[in-house]
Amino acid sequence: MPSATDELIQRLYESPPEGFVAARTAAIEQARQAGDKATAKRLAALKKPTVAAWVVNLLALRRPDLIEELVELSTALRDAQRGLDGSALRELTAQRRQVVSALVAAAGKLARGEDRSVKVPLGEVEATLTAALAEPEIAAQVRTGRLIRAATYAGFGEVPRPRLRLVTDEADVDSDDAEDHDEDADEGGEVVEFPQQSARERAAEERRKRELEQRRRELRRELSNAQSAEKRADTQLEKAEAAERDAGHVVEDLDAELAELERRRTEAQADVARRKQARRLAEREAAAARRQVGDVQAALEDLESDLSDC
Template sequence: MVTAPPEDLVRRLYEAPPDSFVAVRTEAVAAARKAGDRETARQIAALRKPTVAAWLVNLLALRRPELVEELVELAGMLREAQRNLRGEQLRELSNQRRQAVMALVDQARRLAVEAEPGLGRGSLPLGDVEATLSAALSDADIAEQVRTGRLIRTVSVSGFGEVPRPRLRLVVGGDEDTDEGVEDEDDEAEDEQPPPRTAKEDRLAAARERAAAERRAAARRAVERELRAAQQQAERADAAAEEAADAEHAAARTVAELDAALADLERRRAAAQAEASRAKLAHKAAVRDVATARRRLGEVQGALDELDG
């Protein structure tokens, strides 16, 4: 049976600032391997590091899910109003949408500062957060991704989802217009219709349509190739960024270990210096004691010699 990474670990990874993502993931992978769970270790290793903007959106989804749900509900109401062309309601909901998005952006900023007090407003990509939340309003699939709290990059869309087709009607004259007048207009329109096309013209038209369809298909294939190339490039860039981040964290750990070892050596050196100073003082005191004892010995020896003489 395939196991999934522990939910609390996944939440901790995507809730914490991105700078700590790689270190926490590496520790979790090592723990899973040590426990003999190689499948879980593989799945944890496959989790991707989010961008700062994606992390801000994840904070909203994980810590304030009720606000995200309210935004999604508002999006459904807005799409319904847009489909039905209710102008007044559409304007009101659009205003609510703007206010809701800006409020969520500000909430994301506050959550980020709580999680990482050193962050300032100018250093946060709030524009990308706003674009992603607006995209979630327009696209139900994006909204579902936002709900998960596991975004690795932000998204954006142009416009606002569905564009309703206007309902058209034939506008005729006022009360003085009669059915007869309308019929006359219809007759004139019929008289002005072009003559039917010949078989040759039909073949030419069909050929033009096929050529246009082939051009569109070729253009689509070219765009799809560019899309695949861009996706591959983005994946390679993500992998390179993660490798660089891993190398940076490894170097930082090495520096920290060396700093700790250096600090320990400094403490030992200071202790040795203190011990050497104490030994030096003790040696001087012992030399003075030896000199004093020798003088005393000479004095006693002299007194004994006088008594014997």
């Protein structure tokens, strides 16, 4: 059974993102007032989801059965790919499109049910569900109902990368042509004898092969350097994206703090106004009391004067 904190977190990720920061701040304050520092720290670590992530979270939390259907289809697709089952793969691929479309429609309906004014980014939702279909790790994240941003996937399944061949040697073409000529000769029943290469021709061919081999080594070095540069650039991009997200979270937290300070300022101003009114009332009561004291003293003096005359 989920704890009260887990249920609170689920409500935060089910609610529209525009109210996430304020609701999280209120929950943190409540936990702190209760002396529950662990819960307050856990809540403070939660990040505001994008609209697309929120829509997917709604689907995962409200319709987990649909997510399980997606996961089962993903498993079937991977099995078909491993087994090279073409007919099953074609059928499952068509089914994949139908399932993803149905899930996107269901997610959009849930989101509009929560907030009619929300503009659902269906493309990002579809990309996230497609990524979950292809990657078990992404599917596991979707299942939690706590995504903070949409996911993407460039391809699908465990398809091996193609082996690329760089054609640089014209001798390959000549060899293929020679084989074709040999086959033609065999079919015609005639054997054609080619003249032997001269020493000069053989030397030129060897020189060209060395040049091509040298060029191939250079291209491989360039490819290796380019791949290293690409990897470094991807790492820098990931760091930059993470830094941008963290900065965005800081802004969100500061906005929440500013809103809280503004609320406290308004309450303090109202309290000052109430205390000012109370002070004025006290001043009036003090003045009336002083007047009463003066009146009583004057009456007492008159009475004492009359007594002395008797």
